[in-house]
Amino acid sequence: MLLKFPIVQTAKKCGIPFDQRTLGRAVVEAQCPFCGDQRHHLFLYTSDDHFHCYRCRAHGNAVSLYARCNELSYANAYHELADDKILRLPQKREPRPQAVEPAPIERRHAVYTALLDSLALSQEHRENLLERGLNSEAIEAGGYRSLPYGKEVRDALAASLSQDCNLMHVPGFYTANGIWQFTAWSGLLIPVRDHLGRIQGIQVRLDRAEKRKYRWVSSADLPNGAPARGWVHVTGDTGRRTACITEGALKGDISSLLTGGTLFLCVAGVDSTALLPETLKALKIRKVYETFDMDKLTNPHVRDALKRLQKLLAANGVQYRPYHWNPEYKGVDDYLWARSRAI
């Protein structure tokens, strides 16, 4: 029987420096030893013990990490790891804190609607949305808002919302010393809606970020807070039984608009498909076009995820069709926008 080795402990054995704040999480961030990474682009996935560098795309399991770091053959790396008694000890599982369920959809929708109503869209964000292919009506309908910088702004927001709404377990809200707070990075807020148009959750596009620009508004592990789930954003004509699937709510909104209302199902990441089956069922989807970014042709991590997606769709009785376009355009929205301007 082949042994499996824990990715974080193996990386430790390789002397790879970690982002200490991420230790103990499901995904640990570290400095990639292969590409002169000065930040932490190497992600160590503890769920399946694989590593992936978002800078140089190095990718593999614990054995290949150890082999490449120590210039060993795969077989020799395997034997060295197998001889390491500490690596072979059963891994201590961190006791997970009691999982909190987010507030039900009706309450999330009410709170998030009130939140967006009390914010404006900055001129800068509006121009950016127009440049990406949206028009004024679509911007209005989408409900995008700007969350300004500064803790005072967020504290005031939480204080005023808590007067009218029950913020308990609504992802993004939590209490400190009994006072409601709103945790989020500043940036563009993007509502993630269900098949009935209700706001399930909110994603924020960070203004100043290189990696992982999009994050869920979440207050996991905070008092009276809750984690966000991998909610699927639904945009376009929900009467159709054929849909496109892509990564990112904003990308879907733009692509749907540019194609006259094509139904788009938008997951937050290629691996974030746990809630997809219930969306497929609610909309009675029969056929799905996969329109993930074109780096799917070269990124092994995405390729693996697409194989899993294909299986998931088959298991739900949904036909799968990959959709490719000129890879000069990374996102399907970039491609559609370029095409619509060329006509």
Ligand SMILES: [Zn+2]
């Ligand atoms: Zn790298």
Ligand SMILES: [Zn+2]
């Ligand atoms: Zn990977």
